[in-house]
Amino acid sequence: MWKKLLSKFGIGAAKVDLVLHHSHVxxxxxxxxxFWxxxxxxxxxxxxxxxALELEVxxxxxxxxxxxxxxxxxxxxTIQPGERKTLPFSYQLPLHLPISRSMVRYTFVTRLDIAGGADAYDRDTIEILPPTVLEQIFAAFAELGFREKPTSGRITPYGQEFSFFPTGEFHGLVQEVEFFALVEEEGVRLHMEVDVRHGFGKERELKRELFIPIEQLRDSSAAARLIRETVEETVQAAGAFSTFGGQPLATPSSPMYRHSASHYPSAHHSHHGRHGWTGAVGGFAAGMLAGMIAEELLDDVVEDVMDDVADGLDVGDWFDGGDGFDGGDWL
Structure with a gap:
């Protein structure tokens, strides 16, 4: 009798432990x-x-x-006194989740619901790694001397935004490069914003759209070459001054000059076409957490964000719906 009473308060009750084969996926x-x-x-x-898979931003x-x-x-x-059970665990991560970064974290919370007693819990932190194609993009930027910023991976109305700063050949010319990545059947489309140093203490933000085919992604040098050409053209288009001669590399009238917000993905773009936003790495608006979180939770989050964050996290477009890509599209 005494043991039963204590077990109702969790003393001497059953325990559960989720043992993952890997802490990252x-x-x-x-x-x-x-499960043990x-x-x-x-x-x-x-x-x-x-x-429960919990996301913390x-x-x-x-x-x-x-x-x-x-x-x-x-x-x-029923679990008997001192009995030990082992149950298998297997879970496929949805394609539309943002990947782990300093501001995006995930936890598995295991709950053993005990009738007439205190439930038993276990918590396990996991790291969601980028798909192979996105890692290849990161490797190409690294080959050019770009390093990922501590704030990279933040959640925006368009999806997960990655940001890099130059330490190599573009140091002094480029302040940073930010991009969203959209995975398509034949490759990855980057929606880039390049912050170019212009004049004395000034910057110009130019937007570019770059498509990198699968073949080039398999070769980091080939992907790096495409990124280098795009950044070089952007620097020239901004009329930035050469670090060698002090002369402008190009003028804003150059044919390569493009400064249009249309190069950024629309949060309300149709997700039914071949290039819909549902395939975006980290989840563009059409795929972001779609169908996974109850719609009624949205109002609370939006209220918190509107009250506390002026221009940071905006989850109002996270629940636009949409179908995910087939796993084969992610290499």
Whole structure:
């Protein structure tokens, strides 16, 4: 009797531990592990065993946490005193989630729902790695001497934005390069914004759209060459001064000059066409968390963001709906 009473308060109750085979998983791939269950001092009826995948976004000192998915594992079973059970765990990461960065974190929260007693919990942090094609983009930027900024990977109304600063040949000419990445059947389309140093202490922001075919992505040098050409053209178009001769490389009237907001993806672009935003790395508006978080949670998040963040996280476009890409499109 005394043991049963204590177990109701979690003392001597059943325990659960999710043991993952890896603490990281590539976007769209399968994460595997095992549940280790151990009975307490008395027999207990388990109503269900489930896992919640929680997303935590950090913006300007604030944290916003939402449940991305509830993964049912088992239901209605009894665990005897001291009994040990092992259950398999397997979960395929959705393609439209943002990848892990300093401001984007994920946790698996395991819950053992015990009838008539305190539930048992376990928490496991996981890292969601970028798909291979996005890593190849990162490698190409690194080959050019660009380094990812600590704030890279922030969530915007358009999706997840990555930002790099130059340490090599473009140092002194380019302040930073920001981009969104859209995965298509034949390659990856980058929507870039290049901040070019112009004159004394001034900058110009020019937008570019660059498509890198799959063949070039497999060769980091080929991908780096395409990125280099695009950045060079942007520097010339901005009329930036050469670090060698002090002469402008080009004037704004150059045919290469393009400064149009139309190169950025529209948050309301149709997601039914071949180049819809549903394939975006990190999830553009049409794919961002679509169908995974209850719509009623949206109002609370938007209120928090509008009150606390002037121009940071805007999740109003996260729930635009849309279908994901087939796993084969992600290499």
């Amino acid at each position: 590539r976007l769209g791939k399968i994460l595997e592990g095992e 269950l151990e009975g307490g001092t008395v027999a207990q009826q388990i109503r269900k065993l489930e896992v 950090h913006v300007q000192g604030k944290s916003y946490r939402r449940t991305v998915a509830i993964i049912p594992v088992a239901s209605s079973f």
